[in-house]
Amino acid sequence: MATIAFIGLGNMGGPMAANLAKAGHSVKAFDLSPQALEQAASQGCQIADSAQQAASGVDFVISMLPAGKHVEGLYVSGDQPLFDQLDSSTLVIDCSTIDADTARSVAAAGAEKGVGFIDAPVSGGVGGAQAGTLTFIVGGTDAQFQQAKPILECMGKNIFHAGDHGAGQIAKVCNNMLLGILMSGTCEALNMGVKNGLDPKVLSDIMKQSSGNNWALQVYNPFPGVMDGVPASRDYQGGFQVDLMFKDLGLAMDVSQKSAAATPMGSAARALFNLHKSAGNGGLDFSSLIKLYQDAD
């Protein structure tokens, strides 16, 4: 069993750290939020006073932080960067969704100090984090992928090696751009059907068995009352925040700009989530985008 530091115990990191502890690993957890620390302690993790204390003498450091600046600060440019204290016996696995350039530059900064760093963003949402069924999308060398795999398998079901450093983040951002487009389209179709007299559940059942079938209809219906256990059935609390989807669509637009890849649909989805966020909905689950359509009617 391994000794693991886990930094960032939010909606995703909390249940991921709990699953590592449940699998028998020794997990030393740190977050800036005292509530997140309390929750982690109740789920079998040891609590550290700082990221530096958590990362002392461990086999792996795993981070699950909001954005690139947090990851860069933790390992490279903060007050006591972890790359100054770690050595080649530790592999760093960053599971946050961040821009590929930062993932590559942090990996290069680690390599200069002899510390391995891979990007391993996830898909599957809070439900997947709790159930231990996440998809991990890894960017790094073959050897680093093989080293990380048994650890990632304690938190996920599908572990992919996308390519070298940064490739995990590129694949993740392609996926989330598609998710933003699919959710926007699903909200648009459901709202139009309901406006024309259809029952949202009946319409959802029809589209699920027809060519419009997609992930949002299958497991994450945005219309309240259609599906139990999804954010739409609890006032869009928990889940994947509009703020985070907006961040991911921004990352997709950066990749599109730098590579001159055409992304008109991604750009439209970003504009829709931007409008929704600007109306004060950034903290709601991203399926609340349907309110934008309902309010426009």
Ligand code: NAD
């Ligand atoms: P969250 O806001 O719930 O959690 C982030 C946690 O990081 C918070 O508890 C915060 O206190 C902590 N934190 C911030 N800076 C820190 C620091 N310097 N040291 C220690 N702790 C720090 O966010 P989340 O929903 O758990 O998402 C985390 C990452 O996972 C994001 O990059 C997000 O895009 C990605 N993601 C989220 C989902 C989802 O469904 N929520 C799905 C896939 C990927």
